[in-house]
Amino acid sequence: MTMMPGGEMLTQLGSAMAGLMFIWAMFKQYVPFDVQTHIEKYTHKLIALVYPYIQITFHEYSTDGWFERSKAYTAIERYLSTNSSTRAKRLKADMVSDSQSLILSMDDHEEIIDEFRGIKLKWASRKTTPNRQVISFYRDNDERMFYKLTFHRRHRDIVTNTYLNHVMEEGKAIEVRTRQRKLYTNNKSEQWVGYRRKIWSHVVFEHPATFDTLAMDPKKKQEIVNDLITFTKSKDYYKKIGKAWKRGYLLFGPPGTGKSTMIAAMANLIEYDIYDLELTAVKDNSELRKLLIDTSGKSIIVIEDIDCSLDLTGQRKKKEKEKGEKKEGDKANPIEEEEKKKKDAEDSKVTLSGLLNFIDGLWSACGGERIIVFTTNYVEKLDPALIRRGRMDKHIEMSYCSFEAFKVLARNYLDVESNDSFETIRGLLEENKITPADVAENLMPKSSEEDADTCLKNLMEAIERLKEEARLKAEEEEKAKSEEQEERLKAEKEKEKEKEQKSAEEEKEKKSSVAEVKENGVIT
Ligand SMILES: Nc1ncnc2c1ncn2[C@@H]1O[C@H](COP(=O)(O)OP(=O)(O)OP(=O)(O)O)[C@@H](O)[C@H]1O
Numbered sequence: 448m449t450m451m452p453g454g455e456m457l458t459q460l461g462s463a464m465a466g467l468m469f470i471w472a473m474f475k476q477y478v479p480f481d482v483q484t485h486i487e488k489y490t491h492k493l494i495a496l497v498y499p500y501i502q503i504t505f506h507e508y509s510t511d512g513w514f515e516r517s518k519a520y521t522a523i524e525r526y527l528s529t530n531s532s533t534r535a536k537r538l539k540a541d542m543v544s545d546s547q548s549l550i551l552s553m554d555d556h557e558e559i560i561d562e563f564r565g566i567k568l569k570w571a572s573r574k575t576t577p578n579r580q581v582i583s584f585y586r587d588n589d590e591r592m593f594y595k596l597t598f599h600r601r602h603r604d605i606v607t608n609t610y611l612n613h614v615m616e617e618g619k620a621i622e623v624r625t626r627q628r629k630l631y632t633n634n635k636s637e638q639w640v641g642y643r644r645k646i647w648s649h650v651v652f653e654h655p656a657t658f659d660t661l662a663m664d665p666k667k668k669q670e671i672v673n674d675l676i677t678f679t680k681s682k683d684y685y686k687k688i689g690k691a692w693k694r695g696y697l698l699f700g701p702p703g704t705g706k707s708t709m710i711a712a713m714a715n716l717i718e719y720d721i722y723d724l725e726l727t728a729v730k731d732n733s734e735l736r737k738l739l740i741d742t743s744g745k746s747i748i749v750i751e752d753i754d755c756s757l758d759l760t761g762q763r764k765k766k767e768k769e770k771g772e773k774k775e776g777d778k779a780n781p782i783e784e785e786e787k788k789k790k791d792a793e794d795s796k797v798t799l800s801g802l803l804n805f806i807d808g809l810w811s812a813c814g815g816e817r818i819i820v821f822t823t824n825y826v827e828k829l830d831p832a833l834i835r836r837g838r839m840d841k842h843i844e845m846s847y848c849s850f851e852a853f854k855v856l857a858r859n860y861l862d863v864e865s866n867d868s869f870e871t872i873r874g875l876l877e878e879n880k881i882t883p884a885d886v887a888e889n890l891m892p893k894s895s896e897e898d899a900d901t902c903l904k905n906l907m908e909a910i911e912r913l914k915e916e917a918r919l920k921a922e923e924e925e926k927a928k929s930e931e932q933e934e935r936l937k938a939e940k941e942k943e944k945e946k947e948q949k950s951a952e953e954e955k956e957k958k959s960s961v962a963e964v965k966e967n968g969v970i971t
């Protein structure tokens with residue numbers, strides 16, 4: 448630990464000053480007022496001359512005793528934790544909520560010296576016990592912690608303009624790095640915490656998926672990893688081009704190809720929280736707006752199975768139409784009805800345009816980087832407006848298990864890099880459509896006796912079985928198709944026959960009417 452030059456002297460000087468001030472306070476009453484002012488003025492000058500240091504204090508809680516911990520204090524605590532844990536001799540360990548591990552910080556009354564661009568600054572951790580006559584309604588803990596920063600007055604500018612910002616930013620970054628990440632879900636029913644309505648509930652996010660364990664084409668995987676990392680580092684770039692700092696991904700592919708696993712791997716890679724937005728539980732656009740505004744920065748907002756959510760919107764529209772039809776029968780006042788319809792359209796249902804508006808950047812104006820991920824099993828069902836470029840920046844197809852993907856799974860599940868059976872498996876995978884979920888399920892040892900070879904054999908058998916099943920299914924489909932075709936042909940033939948019969952009858956009728964005209968001798 449380095450010591451500030453004259454640090455000891457500084458402390459002594461401080462206590463000597465305090466002593467003098469005390470004596471002054473006692474004798475002040477015997478001195479005339481104008482002399483008092485004079486003495487005080489010169490004392491301040493004298494103090495400034497011999498005590499050229501500036502002090503700034505940062506309290507843990509604001510003085511009105513409000514419950515919220517000061518953000519500056521927390522940031523300083525984290526900033527100092529990296530310095531103090533290596534330098535200070537007495538440390539305090541604490542399990543802070545929202546943090547993954549123990550937070551080490553300076554113990555009460557401990558001091559450390561920080562260095563910034565060659566300037567030495569002293570941080571001290573202090574504690575006061577306030578007057579007990581003051582009753583705090585919010586916190587019953589009487590002790591008040593604060594940090595005191597002392598530095599030479601010639602560094603005033605650099606400390607106030609640069610150093611403090613550096614401490615805050617560093618502190619916040621450490622906080623983000625060490626925080627416990629969360630998985631949020633939106634509540635269907637309203638929940639209240641005290642006087643606040645809680646719209647998201649959360650659990651600690653601890654999904655073990657990573658890009659290393661994700662089975663997919665290595666080139667594609669690397670591309671996604673690079674894309675994500677570039678995004679997280681592009682704050683200034685997005686600012687420069689005047690775009691909200693957000694990125695949209697559309698993951699599509701059949702069930703069990705790893706879409707949800709990919710989202711977990713993304714969150715683990717860039718250390719973001721996940722907001723799992725269940726659109727079917729959102730009652731209208733204004734609620735959707737509230738939900739999105741309530742998300743924090745550094746988060747991935749996920750809307751799974753977007754095709755199903757949008758279908759639901761369609762259903763809602765239909766229901767409303769039905770309602771409208773019923774009302775028509777009631778013969779209500781047309782003006783009233785029009786207004787009612789307008790209101791209905793405004794305040795019920797989540798609409799595609801409502802969703803798109805937010806994605807387009809209204810909500811991301813709240814700052815902080817956000818990633819939005821849509822998943823679907825049927826990309827062709829989606830509205831083109833939803834997936835056009837610019838809205839969804841990257842379309843990622845998750846497909847059936849390739850041989851490369853299988854190798855990742857074999858390494859992950861069985862610790863096998865290569866094996867005699869790999870070539871056979873390559874052939875089987877090329878010929879058949881197997882999802883990574885199916886491959887993974889078959890690679891997993893079912894008992895402690897099963898070794899890698901047995902598991903690989905199991906997989907090959909399973910693929911053969913699936914192949915057989917697929918063949919039977921295809922046969923059945925073919926049969927059903929040809930039956931349908933036959934029926935259609937039959938129906939068409941019958942129709943044709945009916946038509947022919949009809950036209951023959953018509954012809955006959957025509958002929959008989961002509962004969963009648965001739966008989967009567969009338970020509971028109
Ligand atoms: N590409 C993959 N790499 C590693 N494991 C995978 C992969 N795909 C699927 N799995 C395994 O299969 C399970 C199911 O996969 P996941 O839930 O990610 O599929 P999904 O594509 O989201 O399916 P759905 O469309 O039904 O939501 C996962 O728990 C994972 O263990």
Ligand SMILES: [Mg+2]
Pocket residue numbers: 706707708751822
């Ligand atoms: Mg899924």
